[in-house]
Amino acid sequence: MHLAIIMDGNGRWAKAQNKNRTEGHKVGAEVVKKITTYCSNNPEIKYLTLYAFSTENWKRPKMEVDFLMKLLDNWLKKELETYIKNEVRFEVIGDISKFSKKLQKRIEITKEKTKNFNRLTQILALNYGSRDEIIRAVKKLCDKNLEVTEENISKNLDTANFPDVDLLIRTSGEVRLSNFLLWQVAYAEMFFTPTLWPDFTEKELEEIIENYKKRERRFGGI
Numbered sequence: 634m635h636l637a638i639i640m641d642g643n644g645r646w647a648k649a650q651n652k653n654r655t656e657g658h659k660v661g662a663e664v665v666k667k668i669t670t671y672c673s674n675n676p677e678i679k680y681l682t683l684y685a686f687s688t689e690n691w692k693r694p695k696m697e698v699d700f701l702m703k704l705l706d707n708w709l710k711k712e713l714e715t716y717i718k719n720e721v722r723f724e725v726i727g728d729i730s731k732f733s734k735k736l737q738k739r740i741e742i743t744k745e746k747t748k749n750f751n752r753l754t755q756i757l758a759l760n761y762g763s764r765d766e767i768i769r770a771v772k773k774l775c776d777k778n779l780e781v782t783e784e785n786i787s788k789n790l791d792t793a794n795f796p797d798v799d800l801l802i803r804t805s806g807e808v809r810l811s812n813f814l815l816w817q818v819a820y821a822e823m824f825f826t827p828t829l830w831p832d833f834t835e836k837e838l839e840e841i842i843e844n845y846k847k848r849e850r851r852f853g854g855i
């Protein structure tokens with residue numbers, strides 16, 4: 634199963650506790666660790682894609698953007714041992730060429746050191762926007778002189794090596810996709826929970842998965 638999550642509500646969680654927004658992101662990062670570990674121990678889940686930074690997130694105050702970049706760098710450095718311990722392969726979708734050279738290097742190292750694991754593939758969406766990804770894919774087709782077909786587009790998206798999304802979850806009560814995996818969720822089941830990301834737990838995820846399994850997926854058939 635490919636599970637994708639829009640981790641939303643860090644800012645509102647912090648505000649409700651009278652804390653700075655950055656505190657919400659810090660706690661959010663701990664939840665990423667918990668949920669990834671849970672998924673690595675659930676043999677039904679093979680792919681976990683997390684929306685960590687969108688192409689629109691650059692519009693946030695510089696201080697928050699800088700904080701998120703630093704958090705990601707420190708987090709990858711600190712969590713490499715967790716990836717190794719849990720045999721999780723780390724992958725990225727999105728255009729990371731806009732990130733600092735240091736962060737790009739950190740991302741490459743993490744990918745390289747985890748590339749042979751297959752208990753779970755965790756895919757972070759970084760400077761990711763679905764429309765941007767589709768435009769880049771179509772440009773690749775033009776460059777390679779390939780016909781515009783469903784298969785060729787899929788094979789030239791950042792997600793070329795991963796299956797379509799089966800289950801999409803968004804936290805914090807917002808009911809929208811916000812430019813996340815538009816192509817890949819064509820047949821996905823979707824769940825929207827009011828829980829803010831820093832409050833999201835393994836137990837709630839388990840309940841959503843149980844519910845998902847009861848849904849009948851027909852892929853356009855009857």
Ligand code: FPP
Binds near residue numbers: 659662
């Ligand atoms: C949405 O909350 C969250 C983000 C834009 C960033 C997601 C980042 C994390 C969960 C932590 C870092 C991740 C890793 C992998 C280390 P929001 O700020 O939009 O919340 P709001 O809508 O309540 O303001």
